[in-house]
Amino acid sequence: MLIYVCSSSHGFGHAARDAAVLQQLRRLRPDWRLVMSSQVSPGFLSLLLGDEHIEQRPCRWDVGMVQADALGSDPSATLIALAELDARLPQQVQAEASWIREQGRPVLILGDIPPAAAQLAEAVDAPLVWMSNFGWDEIYRPFGGAFELMAERALESYRCGQLLLRCPFDLAMDWGLPEQRLDLVCSSPRPLPIVLQQTLEALDQLIIQVGFGGMGLDLDPQLFAHWPDHHFLMACPPDPNTSARLAGIANLTLLPDGIRPLDAFPFCERHIGKPGFSTFSEALSLELGLHVVERRDFAEVSALMQGLIRHGHHRLLSRDQLTSGDWQLDRPLVPPEAEPLAADGALQAAEQLIQLGESLCN
CATH class of the missing domain: 3.40.50.2000 (Glycogen Phosphorylase B;)
Incomplete structure (x- = not known):
């Protein structure tokens, strides 16, 4: 079985949670072939994955929002980057689809959350699972103007697929798909030197x-x-x-x-x-x-x-x-209003992917 993850290149957070899921898959199904496809630097992906047996494919599947800095977006630069991505995607989809077919294994595509994952899944006739707490349609629409078309295109892609793994801290994601709600999706700390x-x-x-x-x-x-x-x-x-x-x-x-x-x-x-x-x-x-x-x-x-x-x-x-410098470190923390969230989301996601993947092999 081949699990191919189309991971957002918007930031490190998507890669971190995708790595957590792949780590659980690697533990539960060590004979499966796992691929992380992202534009995040190979060195940082290797650090996140912590396992040389999880393969990397250097592909940019989405733009997300171009950042002006860590706390602000650049809408104009985002539109330019989206147009550039549109010009490159057909060739990339074709190339990755050819590579996947050459592996000769049943394949499942996991998208977090590039809309183009739907194009790749269609090209290789593979089931598609989304995992996220939001879609780019919900991020783009409030900007209005040219972003409205981008939002509609993203939503059309998100309505394709077999399953939505819904992470906490979620927006509506009204995509008309079967859903499985997850707990917190994260890895565990490793020992320090x-x-x-x-x-x-x-x-x-x-x-x-x-x-x-x-x-x-x-x-x-x-x-x-x-x-x-x-x-x-x-x-x-x-x-x-x-x-x-x-x-x-x-x-x-x-x-x-x-x-x-x-x-x-x-x-x-x-x-x-x-x-x-x-x-x-x-x-x-x-x-x-x-x-x-x-x-x-x-x-x-x-x-x-x-x-x-x-x-x-x-x-x-x-x-x-x-x-x-008014960081309020001398002030007490505000306590939460409700109970803590469990942190089993990566395992839950892996189990869902295993269930769907094994159904393909039977």
Whole structure:
């Protein structure tokens, strides 16, 4: 059996949850062939997957929204990128369909959530399963204008398929498909290198992780001095100049290459960042408090924030509070309104895919 995942290249969050599902599939069906198809860098995908037996295919299946920075979108650049993608997709679909047919195995396509996954499934006459908490139709429509056509095209694709695996923090996704609701979809932490673990365990300060996704956010290094009783962790920024500016801060540690932010969560008290599905899922699964900076131009955010308020300990920050250093780390977390969410979503998704996949082989 071949499971081929068309994973969104919009950001690292889609790749993180898709990797979690593939890890469960690998554990349950080690003889199945698993393929992650994404434009996310191979090195970072390898870090997420943590298994060299899960194959990678470097394909861009969607655009999502082009980001102006970690907290804002660029609609004009998004429309240009969508037009460029439309020009490339027919050749890519043809090439990947040919590759899939050459493997000589029954295949199931999992889409999270590029609409073009429907084209690939049709080209190879394969069943199609969607997994997400939103569709690009719901993100594009509020922008109006040319985005209306993009939204309708995406919705038409989403109505194709055999099953929707509905993640938490979800929008309507009224696609007319059978559905299975999932718990939080995330991986588990891996052990830290012993030296880093001992360093963190020896700290007498509260440890706070700061993260704004793959793009990062250029914070004034002086802001960390506002909180001398706290020690901060950050992924190493991609820009060497930014890394150099941060390297000399006494109460900040940059995580070395090969360490996912998730791996350091068990040592942290709180996390400061933007609204994001995978960050929320990983943090809530480990009962980590979240300080979340507002974002207003992405429809998914409302569902994420409603879910956080219901199920997670949190504080909400404005962007001005973030950039001024008013991070409220000395304030108690706001308790959730409801019970915590279970974190079995990756296993549940894998079991659904196995059930559907094995029905193809019988």
